[in-house]
Each structure stands twice: as structure tokens, then as C-alpha cells.
Amino acid sequence: MKVTVHRKAHFNAAHRLYRKDWDQEKNEAVFGKCSNPNYHGHNYELTVSVTGLIDPETGFVIDLKVLKDLIYYEIEIPFDHKNLNIEVEEFQDLNPTAENMAVVIWNRLRPKLKLDLELAVTLYETPRNFVTYSGN
Amino acid sequence: MKVTVHRKAHFNAAHRLYRKDWDQEKNEAVFGKCSNPNYHGHNYELTVSVTGLIDPETGFVIDLKVLKDLIYYEIEIPFDHKNLNIEVEEFQDLNPTAENMAVVIWNRLRPKLKLDLELAVTLYETPRNFVTYSGN
Amino acid sequence: MKVTVHRKAHFNAAHRLYRKDWDQEKNEAVFGKCSNPNYHGHNYELTVSVTGLIDPETGFVIDLKVLKDLIYYEIEIPFDHKNLNIEVEEFQDLNPTAENMAVVIWNRLRPKLKLDLELAVTLYETPRNFVTYSGN
Amino acid sequence: MKVTVHRKAHFNAAHRLYRKDWDQEKNEAVFGKCSNPNYHGHNYELTVSVTGLIDPETGFVIDLKVLKDLIYYEIEIPFDHKNLNIEVEEFQDLNPTAENMAVVIWNRLRPKLKLDLELAVTLYETPRNFVTYSGN
Amino acid sequence: MKVTVHRKAHFNAAHRLYRKDWDQEKNEAVFGKCSNPNYHGHNYELTVSVTGLIDPETGFVIDLKVLKDLIYYEIEIPFDHKNLNIEVEEFQDLNPTAENMAVVIWNRLRPKLKLDLELAVTLYETPRNFVTYSGN
Amino acid sequence: MKVTVHRKAHFNAAHRLYRKDWDQEKNEAVFGKCSNPNYHGHNYELTVSVTGLIDPETGFVIDLKVLKDLIYYEIEIPFDHKNLNIEVEEFQDLNPTAENMAVVIWNRLRPKLKLDLELAVTLYETPRNFVTYSGN
Numbered sequence: 001m002k003v004t005v006h007r008k009a010h011f012n013a014a015h016r017l018y019r020k021d022w023d024q025e026k027n028e029a030v031f032g033k034c035s036n037p038n039y040h041g042h043n044y045e046l047t048v049s050v051t052g053l054i055d056p057e058t059g060f061v062i063d064l065k066v067l068k069d070l071i072y073y074e075i076e077i078p079f080d081h082k083n084l085n086i087e088v089e090e091f092q093d094l095n096p097t098a099e100n101m102a103v104v105i106w107n108r109l110r111p112k113l114k115l116d117l118e119l120a121v122t123l124y125e126t127p128r129n130f131v132t133y134s135g136n
Numbered sequence: 137m138k139v140t141v142h143r144k145a146h147f148n149a150a151h152r153l154y155r156k157d158w159d160q161e162k163n164e165a166v167f168g169k170c171s172n173p174n175y176h177g178h179n180y181e182l183t184v185s186v187t188g189l190i191d192p193e194t195g196f197v198i199d200l201k202v203l204k205d206l207i208y209y210e211i212e213i214p215f216d217h218k219n220l221n222i223e224v225e226e227f228q229d230l231n232p233t234a235e236n237m238a239v240v241i242w243n244r245l246r247p248k249l250k251l252d253l254e255l256a257v258t259l260y261e262t263p264r265n266f267v268t269y270s271g272n
Numbered sequence: 273m274k275v276t277v278h279r280k281a282h283f284n285a286a287h288r289l290y291r292k293d294w295d296q297e298k299n300e301a302v303f304g305k306c307s308n309p310n311y312h313g314h315n316y317e318l319t320v321s322v323t324g325l326i327d328p329e330t331g332f333v334i335d336l337k338v339l340k341d342l343i344y345y346e347i348e349i350p351f352d353h354k355n356l357n358i359e360v361e362e363f364q365d366l367n368p369t370a371e372n373m374a375v376v377i378w379n380r381l382r383p384k385l386k387l388d389l390e391l392a393v394t395l396y397e398t399p400r401n402f403v404t405y406s407g408n
Numbered sequence: 409m410k411v412t413v414h415r416k417a418h419f420n421a422a423h424r425l426y427r428k429d430w431d432q433e434k435n436e437a438v439f440g441k442c443s444n445p446n447y448h449g450h451n452y453e454l455t456v457s458v459t460g461l462i463d464p465e466t467g468f469v470i471d472l473k474v475l476k477d478l479i480y481y482e483i484e485i486p487f488d489h490k491n492l493n494i495e496v497e498e499f500q501d502l503n504p505t506a507e508n509m510a511v512v513i514w515n516r517l518r519p520k521l522k523l524d525l526e527l528a529v530t531l532y533e534t535p536r537n538f539v540t541y542s543g544n
Numbered sequence: 545m546k547v548t549v550h551r552k553a554h555f556n557a558a559h560r561l562y563r564k565d566w567d568q569e570k571n572e573a574v575f576g577k578c579s580n581p582n583y584h585g586h587n588y589e590l591t592v593s594v595t596g597l598i599d600p601e602t603g604f605v606i607d608l609k610v611l612k613d614l615i616y617y618e619i620e621i622p623f624d625h626k627n628l629n630i631e632v633e634e635f636q637d638l639n640p641t642a643e644n645m646a647v648v649i650w651n652r653l654r655p656k657l658k659l660d661l662e663l664a665v666t667l668y669e670t671p672r673n674f675v676t677y678s679g680n
Numbered sequence: 681m682k683v684t685v686h687r688k689a690h691f692n693a694a695h696r697l698y699r700k701d702w703d704q705e706k707n708e709a710v711f712g713k714c715s716n717p718n719y720h721g722h723n724y725e726l727t728v729s730v731t732g733l734i735d736p737e738t739g740f741v742i743d744l745k746v747l748k749d750l751i752y753y754e755i756e757i758p759f760d761h762k763n764l765n766i767e768v769e770e771f772q773d774l775n776p777t778a779e780n781m782a783v784v785i786w787n788r789l790r791p792k793l794k795l796d797l798e799l800a801v802t803l804y805e806t807p808r809n810f811v812t813y814s815g816n
Contacts, residue, residue, distance in 0.1 A: 002544055003507045008536040012806065014694040014719040017195070030194060032201065038763035039694040041721005043806050049540075058438060059425070059505035064537055065440065083718035097195035099139045126692065126723050128144040129200055132185075136138055148398065150286040150311040153467070166466060168473065174355035175286040177313005179398050219310035233467035235411045262284065262315050264416040265472055268457075272410055274680055275643045280672040289739070302738060304745065321676075330574060331561070331641035336673055337576065369739035371683045400688040401744055404729075408682055420670065422558040422583040446627035447558040449585005451670050491582035534556065534587050546816055547779045552808040593812075602710060603697070603777035608809055609712065 004051040004120075005061045009071045011080035014041040015096045018085065039083060044101075045124035046075065048109065052117040062117065074108045098125040102133035110135065140187040140256075141197045145207045147216035150177040151232045154221065175219060180237075181260035182211065184245065188253040198253065210244045234261040238269035246271065276323040276392075277333045281343045283352035286313040287368045290357060311355060316373075317396035318347065320381065324389040334389065346380045370397040374405035382407065412459040412528075413469045417479045419488035422449040423504045426493065447491060452509075453532035454483065456517065460525040470525065482516045506533040510541035518543065548595040548664075549605045553615045555624035558585040559640045562629060583627060588645075589668035590619065592653065596661040606661065618652045642669040646677035654679065684731040684800075685741045689751045691760035694721040695776045698765065719763060724781075725804035726755065728789065732797040742797065754788045778805040782813035790815065 016039050017031035027035040034040070048071055052061045082088060084096040090104045102123045110119055120134035152175050153167035163171040170176070184207055188197045218224060220232040226240045238259045246255055256270035288311050289303035299307040306312070320343055324333045354360060356368040362376045374395045382391055392406035424447050425439035435443040442448070456479055460469045490496060492504040498512045510531045518527055528542035560583050561575035571579040578584070592615055596605045626632060628640040634648045646667045654663055664678035696719050697711035707715040714720070728751055732741045758768060764776040770784045782803045790799055800814035 033761040059503035081713040095195035150313040169353040177286040217305040231467035331639035367739035441625040489577040603775035
């Protein structure tokens, strides 16, 4: 009996879509107003989904207090109220699109979970734009 | 690294559940108040989900401006503020249930996307009733 | 100690913005696509707000079961899955804008409530457009 | 053409996380404040998802009135305004975690659906914690 | 320039509608299934609204960190994961209806705010039932 | 018969809480992580509420297409995908707290509305923090 447990979290951050190896003209041609050099920002809403067997002793797939703390220390602390391009290591040379952010978040959480648990992340950049990544 | 990009849209339309080859009595027996000959309507909420590899150059699976425009021209323009039974070609001889609408929407969008992208659509008829179709 | 009790309800209906005493050209000039002669429709979300003193015996301003039934019989039954222009008496000669609908709903509910209770109604036509009327 | 039809429902219930074969100290050590002997409670939000072929005659995978009634009689009536630990049979000896509740709900609905329909359930315990079970 | 600052919070609790001075038969006749002796529960969603002048130095009506902490210590800690009838002092002899709960919450917060600030509270018992109290 | 018409809009922007006449140490002491010199950002959700008499000819308090365009040109264009501190004139010497932003938005819209219409604005900075200003 495999069940998926989902936990929501959020963080507020500034970013711009931007490649260092392109000049500003090319960045604007491809990324439009999302490439504003003064940045813009979002209330990111994150859902972390963990799939596994129910532990017959506790009735949990994963203790939600553990999952909540994991998201807090691995994602919320380093991302919340930050400028993603400047202050998050992975985006020094990676464009912080929602797609790349979902992969970065997945890569941060995956090593912290037991191997027999599956992981997917859904990231809302706005209420109308969101992405899902499950490591495949 | 396959990521799914989701984009939400909406349109307001009138419809009735109805088969031309059934008389009104049979339509009412099967479809109840949803078959009211004077129509009723909904705020349809649509999520279009596109799955594919992240383009390493842009960090996009698909440019959301492109996807937003595609949904606008292929779905919102022809469906918004319309009577689905009377004004949308596919429903001339097809009952506009949420299930059939999801298939029609998928069929309109599929040819506009590159072959290596996968497509799924979710259509909310009301906040409590919704359907998903992914072409299988 | 005056408290306001709010109860949400919903109904799905077709309508068009339209004045019988204007020709179709003028209706379209003023009301645009909302005047489509084949109708369009909405999932209307209604909040009914009743303000009054807390009854010290029950702890209620108004019994929510009573309020829920009142909304059901006075508003949901006559409006749900209906064509407002054709099937609701008040809109025979009144344009069913959200503003006029809020007044009609308030007028239907007001006589059913005790005189010492105040009434306000909020009607969502779409998630982005809504109106409030409190009888003043 | 397989489509998934989703229907939302809700119920309000009290529960505590608790194993009868553990003493109170151990229950509190593992389940924290969720093990309060005086109970706490939730507004559970349930989505029932049924996947199958569209019936070409009706345009339905399943008649939503049928699905709505099924959820009402099998889940809402027995769970709503109840104490899950005391009043729901399955939780006499099973900890009512969200995971176990999803399995119990799935097990109650599965025998009522035709064999060629697939079933998944999603249960929100709070707006930030939810689980999904699809019988695998 | 008076601005209202709103902060949302939530807590999960068990309760029953019940008067000690009525027998079970009368409690059930008046309060129905809400009077279940084994309790039921809710995810209460609370909005605290504070109105006052903007401090020209900070640009704040009230520092949201201060307001968030006030709600946490005065309301969330004493109400969350509790049985309101048994574990919250004010409801020892007061029926925990949403109306009475809004007044109790207002009475707990009012003395902690400066006199020149106005206070209102909105409490959602379910997504469809909620109440507002502003001390008048 | 005075009715209030509400229209929702949104914009994404970067900002920091900051006074030019304070040094960084004092800004951080008062505004905490909200004063990060590299900025953070939000998906701001705006509700504009206009109160007035229903025009008996159209059934409108204000034509929603007019209100939508007004919000678009006066607020969304100048604020969306911008850095509020750097790129919006009013915040050159005014701290862009939610309170000050609501006043600035109100001041931009008020001169564009007829004198017999009342105006209020509600601005969500996050789903849990929001402010209201009505010009008093």
C-alpha cells in the first residue's frame, strides 16, 4: 500500500531570468520583462510529495514534522527573502526559471530522504504558472 | 530531466447536456436539470500541462508566453462567452460534458505542440467537479 | 455584541447582458461579448451575511441550518441551472448584471429575516469580478 | 480515450493519533500534540478520482450524480461530525492518520465501482497536509 | 490615513455545541449532529484585522512580526490541537459556537493592542461558514 | 441603491523595506530579513472596490471593462515585473510597506474615478498578510 504524502510550504524571493554569457539585449529579447536588471519577485508556493509504504507501526509514510523541518532547513531558510540570482549557489550559473528551480529543490531534498521513498516537487511561481519535477 | 509546466486559463460559457437524436423527455431523464433547454453556464477553469526536457539554453520546457498565447487563440477566443452547443463546431453532434470538452481541448492543442512534448489538460466545470485527459 | 454570520452558496446559470428596449447593435456596443444572443454562463458564488446580537441561549446570531435552507429555497432552487433572462421573473425587464442580481437576491432574502437582523450579500460572477449590496 | 473524473466532498471530524497498545507516554513521544487524549479535529477535504473510458452514449465516464451520492452515503454520512477513533469501525484498532484514512476511504469506495474503472483518493487533513492513494 | 492590516492564522480543534444546563435530548434537538457527545472538529482559519494610522517612521500600522507573535501566543498556543469545551477556560460555561469563539478571541487580543488601534476578527469554521466581530 | 463592485488584479514585483536616511544596521534592526539589500519579491494580489449608485440604464455601477483597463494602465503597467524601490516614483523616498503601497495605489486611482464613486483598495502581499485602505 503505497501512499503519497504532500506538504505545502512557501517562500518569497526576488529573481530575474538571465544568462551571464548573453548580453542584456539578448536576455531581453528572449526573456522579456522577466529579465529586468533590477529584478522582480514572487511568492513561491511549494508542494513536496513523498511516496512510500505506510509504516504499520505509526501509520505514517513519513512523519510530517520531519518533512516540514526538512523543507524548512533545506529550502525555506536558504531561499526565503533572498535574491535567487545573487544569494543561492546553484543559480550563480543557472537561469532561475521555475523549471530549473524545481530541479534544484528536488536535488536538495533527494539525498535527505530514505532510498525507498519517491520524491516529486511542484512549484507555483504565480497562481497561474507552476511546474512539477519527479526526478525522471 | 523531464519537467511538467502547467498554465491556467479560464473561460465563461453556456451549455446544456443534450443529444439531438434523443427527445427532450429522454434527455431530461438522463441528464436532469443539466439538460434545461434554455441552457445554464459555468466559469470553466483550465490547466494545460506540457511535459518535456528542459532546454539547457533557456531553462524552459516551453516558453510560457508561447503557451499562454496558444491557449488564448485555440481555446479562450473560440470558447469564451460562447454557447458551446450552438457556437463551437465540435459540439454540433457531441454532448458537451466535461469529459468530452477535455478531449476536444486536448485535440485542438496537440497539433500545435512539438512532437517530443507530452500534453495533459484538466478542466474544472465547477470548483467541485473536474476532469483530466492526457491523450491515452 | 453584534456579530456577522456569513454563509456561502453557489449556483450555475446562463445569462446575457441585454435590454429589450435596445436593438442588438446597441446592446453589443454597450455590453460587448456579454450580450451574445446565444448566452454565456457563470458559476456564481454567493455569500450571505447576517448581522445581529448573539442569542445568549444558543450562542447563535441565526441558526446556520435555517440560513442554509433559506438560501437554498429562495435563491439556489430558482436560480441554479437556469437561464436568468428567461426563467427568473425579476430579469424579465431588468438587465442581469452582477449589480442587479445582488439587489434581487437581497430583496428576496430580506423579508424572510427578522427585522432586527441586518443583511448584506456578496456575489462573485467570476473569481475576479464580484459585487456587494447591503440595502443602503 | 480514458478520462479521469474528479469529485470533491468534505466532512468535519474529531480524532487523535493513538495506538491502544502503547501507553500515553509513548503515544505522546511519537505523535506529539496530535495525540491529545481530549481529541482535536479537522475539516477534511476529499477528492475522489475515477478513471475510465467515456461512454459514447452519455459522454460520461461516470454519472456525477451517482458518484456524488456514493461519496455521500459511503463516506460523508459515516464520517461527518463523528469522532473517528470512537465511531468509525475501521479505526477501532487502526491509527487514524491521513494515510490510513485514505486507504480506508479507498477500500469503502472500491467495491461500489465497476471493475473497469480505476480509483484514486486525495484527502486534505489541513490546507498544507494531504495524501493520495490509488490502490497500488 | 487609516489603513487596516490583516493577518491570517489557523488552528485545528475539537468541539461540540452543548449547554451543560440542558440534557442531551435538548442539546440534540437544538444543535443536531453538532452536539455529538464524542465531539467533532474543524480547521479554524482566523483573520485578525487591525486598523490605525500609518507610523510615518516605519510605514507600518503595526509590525506584522509583533501581530503574528501576538496571535501565536494568545490564540494558537491555547487553541490549537485542543478540545475547546474541555481545555479552553472561556468555554467551560459558554457554548463554543463560531459567534462566541469570535468574541472570546477578540476579548483575548483587545487588551494587548494599543488603545488607538481598532480590532476586528473573522473566524472560518468551515470554508462555507464564517463570522466577523469588531467589538461593537 | 448603492452597490460595491470589486475587481481583482495582480502584479509581481521586487522590493525591500528600507529608509535611505537610516544606515543598513538600523534598517535591519527594524525591518529584519525584509530589508535584504539584494531585494526579495511578491505576487501582489489587488482588489479595487468601487461603490456607487447603479446606473438604471446599464445596470452597472461602473463598466468593468473600464475599471479593468484603469487598473491595468495605472497600476499593473507601472508596477508589474518592476523593482518598487528603484522604478516606482512614489517609493523613491517612501518605504514600500504594504500599507504605503495601498495608499499609493489609492492615490493613483482616485483622480481617475468620478467624484460620486467611493474607492477602497485591498492589497495582498502574501496569502496571509494583506491591507485595506479607503481614503479616510
